[in-house]
Amino acid sequence: MSEAAEWKRQAAREALSQVESGMTLGIGTGSTAEAFIRLLAEKVSAGLKIVGVPTSERSAALCRELGVPLTTLDETPELDLAVDGADEADGALRLIKGGGGALLREKIVAAAAGRMVVIADEAKLVETLGAFPLPVEVNGFGVTATYLAVEKAASLLGLTGALTLRQEGGRPFITDGGHLIIDASFGRIPDPEALSIALHAVPGVVEHGLFIGLASSLVLAGPGGVRRLER
Numbered sequence: 195m196s197e198a199a200e201w202k203r204q205a206a207r208e209a210l211s212q213v214e215s216g217m218t219l220g221i222g223t224g225s226t227a228e229a230f231i232r233l234l235a236e237k238v239s240a241g242l243k244i245v246g247v248p249t250s251e252r253s254a255a256l257c258r259e260l261g262v263p264l265t266t267l268d269e270t271p272e273l274d275l276a277v278d279g280a281d282e283a284d285g286a287l288r289l290i291k292g293g294g295g296a297l298l299r300e301k302i303v304a305a306a307a308g309r310m311v312v313i314a315d316e317a318k319l320v321e322t323l324g325a326f327p328l329p330v331e332v333n334g335f336g337v338t339a340t341y342l343a344v345e346k347a348a349s350l351l352g353l354t355g356a357l358t359l360r361q362e363g364g365r366p367f368i369t370d371g372g373h374l375i376i377d378a379s380f381g382r383i384p385d386p387e388a389l390s391i392a393l394h395a396v397p398g399v400v401e402h403g404l405f406i407g408l409a410s411s412l413v414l415a416g417p418g419g420v421r422r423l424e425r
């Protein structure tokens with residue numbers, strides 16, 4: 195196992211220590227969330243009683259394969275805990291998510307959870323968000339108009355940079371919700387709250403990857419061990 199994979203596992207193990215029998219869980223997406231699902235499945239087969247709401251078809255498939263019991267957010271609209279990865283996090287526990295395209299369901303699930311624990315390797319902690327391109331999920335209708343409106347909304351905040359329609363296999367990437375993703379390389383985002391409001395005001399934007407006020411705890415693993423930041 196690579197060092198990075200081992201750190202993801204360590205962060206996942208720390209998050210798992212917060213899971214108790216009887217809990218309802220939001221289950222994240224991505225390679226770090228996958229490490230969590232694998233450890234969770236071991237505990238479930240050893241008798242842990244939980245039920246999870248997956249944040250993507252990909253995580254749902256892995257949970258089914260490993261025997262992690264699932265429900266839907268409609269059946270269980272209030273969750274005890276959500277555990278998920280992140281593409282970037284700052285010291286105020288603001289995040290960029292959506293590198294894997296799951297940001298919409300991830301945000302809905304995080305908002306429905308009493309607590310959100312974010313698991314990541316140390317390299318994801320940044321001073322200022324934005325080195326990672328911000329995923330913006332958009333409706334397919336009028337995507338060029340939405341693209342221009344996103345560009346304008348960002349430029350009014352002094353943010354410029356390339357906006358690219360995410361591709362996969364030579365075609366536009368389609369999210370689990372049937373939408374498209376524009377990856378916005380703004381560089382440093384000094385005021386994520388203002389950008390969040392500006393993007394939500396653009397018709398055609400379904401959701402964006404800035405997670406603000408959602409993470410309660412950030413578990414970071416790296417060469418120096420595992421540590422937690424709390425909000």
Ligand SMILES: O=C[C@H](O)[C@H](O)[C@H](O)COP(=O)(O)O
Nearest residue numbers: 224225226279292294295296
């Ligand atoms: O859409 C994907 C999610 O937001 C992931 O949690 C995020 O991209 C981090 O993924 P990873 O753990 O693979 O770095």
